[in-house]
Amino acid sequence: MTHAPQIRIPATYMRGGTSKGVFFRLKDLPEAARVPGPARDALLMRVIGSPDPYGKQIDGMGGATSSTSKTVIVAKSSRPDHDVDYLFGQVAIDKPFVDWSGNCGNLSAAVGPFAIASGLIDASRVPDNGVAVVRIWQANIGKTIIAHVPMTNGAVQETGGFELDGVTFPAAEVQLEFMDPAAEEDGAGGAMFPTGNLIDALDVPGIGTLTATMINAGIPTIFVNAEEIGYTGAELQDAINTNPAALVMLETIRAHGAVRMGLMGHIDEIASRQHTPKIAFVAKPASYVASSGKRVAAEDIDLLVRAVSMGKLHHAMMGTAAVAIGAAAAISGTLVNQAAGGGVREVVRFGHPSGTLRVGAQASEADGKWTVTKAIMSRSARILMEGWVRVPQ
Known part of the structure; x- marks a missing residue:
């Protein structure tokens, strides 16, 4: 009886804000999954454990909630004044698709720390002690996010006294700046209020x-x-x-x-x-x-x-x-x-x-x-x- 062996892919499981997700470096993905398309979606769904008609994602890394059925792909950026490109995939739990239509603000907080720990940031931009400023291109919506990541003795500081409601334990604070956050995609024509009205x-x-x-x-x-x-x-x-x-x-x-x-x-x-x-x-x-x-x-x-x-x-x-x-x-x-x-x-x-x-x-x-x-x-x-x-x- 033939069987398909398992493959292993370098990955990091991270909490960002009140969400959790599986993070990948683009270069670590199988070649077919390095570009958008069915192969990438199929891989990420299998990693998370979707689609699952039981709604539990038992056979994957997902936690059976919208906050824990998430994937992130990060790569060095070729864009001027940016360090990394960040792509977010929201994996449906009981249906076979990955939604690429928006960003995850919570996991945005983990992109800078992941990029530093994964060697994706130029060492000259990362202080041994202080705050590393990571310039992130959010590829889903075409926007810039600036992450201020605390550093201690050459490593990302993850523990600290910052408390966030919805997260049980305190940790180190990561400040995020969402630059010019009004959407310009998805048929909105660049308008913050697409109907033209505040109400x-x-x-x-x-x-x-x-x-x-x-x-x-x-x-x-x-x-x-x-x-x-x-x-x-x-x-x-x-x-x-x-x-x-x-x-x-x-x-x-x-x-x-x-x-x-x-x-x-x-x-x-x-x-x-x-x-x-x-x-x-x-x-x-x-x-x-x-x-x-x-x-x-x-x-x-x-x-x-x-x-x-x-x-x-x-x-x-x-x-x-x-x-x-x-x-x-x-x-x-x-x-x-x-x-x-x-x-x-x-x-x-x-x-x-x-x-x-x-x-x-x-x-x-x-x-x-x-x-x-x-x-x-x-x-x-x-x-x-x-x-x-x-x-x-």
């Missing part, structure tokens, strides 16, 4: 007409008011994820918003576009108990935000969605800005299911067009395991 009336058959802010910044995101869809904004995962009707409603809103944003031609296309756009609901500040048991006080936050990723309410907040929140909060008149109390603000702290997060953004308007020069937030990252991942040939 729209979004007609969703079977649900009604909802007030919505649809923004392309960090990742395309549709914001709606929590109260308009029957929520308070203080919900935890079980309140949404154990309710099939709620998930269908949110996915339906996402589909109609995606069409309105010009990301798709028809709502039926949403099944093959799980990663983008994101759908989130916002509300004014209120006290609640986070999933860890920690009490979040209304006076310690500016607003409440809950976001859905890959069809489930996220356990914390996607990094790219945090960029969208920061950008929308900085622009007076959006739903996010209104929930935060209105006015001009460059920093916002919002409550999510695991606790709170602070994000900053600098926005300006010229000739009726809004731009965000950069969004800033802090994450942490560390290597969990390194060596080789094995997959059947």
